Amino acid sequence: MTVTYDYAGKSVLVTGGTRGIGAGIAAAFQAAGADVTICARTAPERAVSERAVSERAVSERAGSERGRPGWRFVQADVRDPEQVDRLIGGFDRLDVVVNNAGGSPHAPVDGTSPRLHARVIELNLTAPLLVSQRAYPLLAASGGAVVMIGSASGARPSPGTSAYGAAKAGLHHLARCLAAEWAPLVRVNTVVVGLAATQEASDHYGGRTDLDDQAIPAGRMATPADVAAVCLWLAAPGYVTGAEVRVDGGGEVPAWRHLV
Template sequence: MSPSSNGSEPDSRAVLVTGGTRGIGAVIAARFAADGARVLVCGRQRPAALPGGIGFHAADVREPDQAAELVAEAVRRFGRLDVVVNNAGGSPVVPADSASPRLVTSIVRLNLLAPFFVAQAANAVMREQPGGGHIVNIGSVAALRPAPGTAAYAAAKAGLEALTRALAVEWAPRVRVNGVIVGLVRTAQNAEHYGDEGALRAVDGTIPLGRMATPDDVADACLLLTSPLASYLNGAQITVDGGGELPAFYLATRGSDAGAGADQPA
């Protein structure tokens, strides 16, 4: 039985996933759809293909009017809106001393303001419908442990954590707002950031659980937070990072044998 289902009944909730056409967002959308939910995703451009049962609406959620229209479209299609996953986000790696004002503004708009705009529109619907609703904001460990080249992104994600807690206080009990703080995730784009498979294995070895997360790990956290199993979680931030990073002194003193990568659980 899925944690989002009641008894043996499939999950028939209406779910909106921003940035759900690729990467982690696409896996989140597919996970809800596989559980029986009716799912709408958005992006600035229509993808070449989407899994069966998942709808698409073109929207730039950085624009308040388009964010509101996206939520309205979900309601038109489904008659209600039960779950919103604010997944759209990201940033190039840019040194803080050379980041242009335009780039910094764009990063903050996408990673902080866009979730705010979507959440506002969603709350207006959810608070008036039977059963209320759930909003999940996808954050990043960059808010806690910024890496070089991520200043604007880290600041925006730190703001998103504060926003999650603030909205949870304001909108309860009708609407629950929680967050998933995502650590290192293995995706098809990893090689662009970390290097070849050997480099990826080395990164795995810096994580207590011995591996980077998969997109499915993030999707499962979203499903959990919006399920009856998490009915008393509000303003919570679930960190999906395998335990964080092993301390530098531990790695330095143990060399290539450090890390748990060689003893990963099945």
């Protein structure tokens, strides 16, 4: 069975959409016919100048106007309210916001900078709040949707990335609050992602490549395409709001299973 979605004529914003899960989400919406805007602090191709990126965005947008889905890149740090205003101010219409920008270095609480933890919380919790808040009038006008990209780290202990886990737990709760506050005009849901196979996976998991069968009941890590498929469903018109959909392959096998 094949499930397809038609996002033709829809405008979609994916924060942190230049790599990893965000890039996979952006590609899926574009393949479904949407006009996709991605944003990040750096351009998708570091060697490409800002002018070249702008020229390519214009070219892609022109292709969209001729009936093909297009994409554009906007450089923005979504932790900065002024940059968020500039980002959202560039839209005449907005149907879907995917708050994907996030992440954290390995940062144990003891001995690390308070500013580092504050920045991690700003990126993973405050930034999605700012983007959603600024986008709300456009989303309300279109009957749109917000999809938060959460993490299993926000649903269980996250040693070594405590600020990140706490921020993601806050993000999950923020989504439920916004879903109740903005219903029925705007739906807000969360995709709770478990272990994921991205460019950063080997670093994040200590260089281990043998975790799939040992740690995940489904036998493999999630891919960007797995996450994108859920985003396409949650962003489509429907009844579901305030939900958390786990994309974690059945959870994580507890360590004691390997000790008995």
